Amino acid sequence: MLTHSNPLIKKQIYDRISFLGTVSKADLMSEFPLTSSSMTRLLEEMTSRGLIVISGLGSSTGGRKPILFQTNPKHRFVFGLEISRIYSVLGLYDLHLNPLSQARWKMDDRMTPDVLADSVANTAKAFLTEHGITSADILGIGIGAVGPLDHRNGIILEPEWFPAPSWRHVPICTMLEERLGIPAMLDNGANTALIGEHWALRSETIRHALYVHAGVNIRSAAMSEGRILRGAADTEGAIGQMIIQMDGPKLRNKGNSGALEAFVSVPALEERVRAELIAGRISVLSGEAPDRVNFAALVDALSQNDSLVMEQFTKTAVCLGTGLANLINALHPEYVVLGGPLVSAHPLVFDIAVEVAKKNAYHYPEYNPLFTQGQLTDTAVATGAALMVLQHWPID
Known part of the structure; x- marks a missing residue:
């Protein structure tokens, strides 16, 4: 049996209180191998140090109402x-x-x-x-x-x-x-x-999650059993090199041919629209010099339902959904959080990407992860x- 003086158990209990928000002694006793007296002494010590505070009384099933604790937000x-x-x-x-x-x-x-x-x-x-x-x-x-x-x-x-x-x-x-x-x-x-998003969604008790950011490039992170998955190298941008079209284009002549980032990234989207304008496609952007058409202009044109820009954002969303399906079939997350300027540009990007990802997810709809743009979004x-x-x- 561990004792309340063990620094590791103190930290674990503090983190658990922090994660749950408000807890009783009984809540903690069900999760940690301490005697009742040791847990009481630990909670008293942490309260006296200002690490945690008493936040009120819980509901009772007939006996005394339990004291509720939470971490002290102003301690540090x-x-x-x-x-x-x-x-x-x-x-x-x-x-x-x-x-x-x-x-x-x-x-x-x-x-x-x-x-x-x-x-x-x-x-x-x-x-x-x-x-x-x-x-x-x-x-x-x-x-x-x-x-x-x-x-x-x-x-x-x-x-x-x-x-x-x-x-x-x-x-x-x-x-x-x-x-x-x-x-x-x-x-x-x-x-x-x-x-951050896992913390914001902590009431859902998520163990397996995937985060994908679509912007200047494609970045991703994955979590299993509540822990960030790490490889031998920092690989947040590796998803961008996932090949979704054999012998396809490269983004600015770098990376893999047919890589996801050549279809799903701000530079790729800008290049495709510029090429269409040079070819004579009609758009609200037709009066602009193609090399000056940037992402902000594309978002503005999309808000005006410009057919050329909507077509290219739709292509971006379909390719994003294809990449998501590949990741989902490999990692099997419960939650998939999508962020970044490409996703937040217009609801159609999120909606189409999710539709394509679900369509190509193995064992869907029996296996049906929840897709979200998260709680914290740009923070x-x-x-x-x-x-x-x-x-x-x-x-x-």
């Missing part, structure tokens, strides 16, 4: 940072992951690693002043970034498509630790998004990054 605070190709987001959170402040930066050609790190540090310090918090109250900063990464050493390796130069071998954790004086942790943004990466720090916090 945590930062979550998303680094993406289009924008980056910093959030300050309490320990219930309630967002207290948030800032966003456009990732244009001026946003080099040093400029972003300085902006993050200055904004983070302003957040602390605004909320009367000191750096001693901060557990750390979690970072969800575009890969590939060396997440153990906190380095962004060689990501593609960043507008600014010098996003190569960036020691982002060291850069922020030096500027802020707090620990930093790094993981790829698909993983932190899935961590999932930053929220999950903050949660990553909380999960690794050694409360002793």
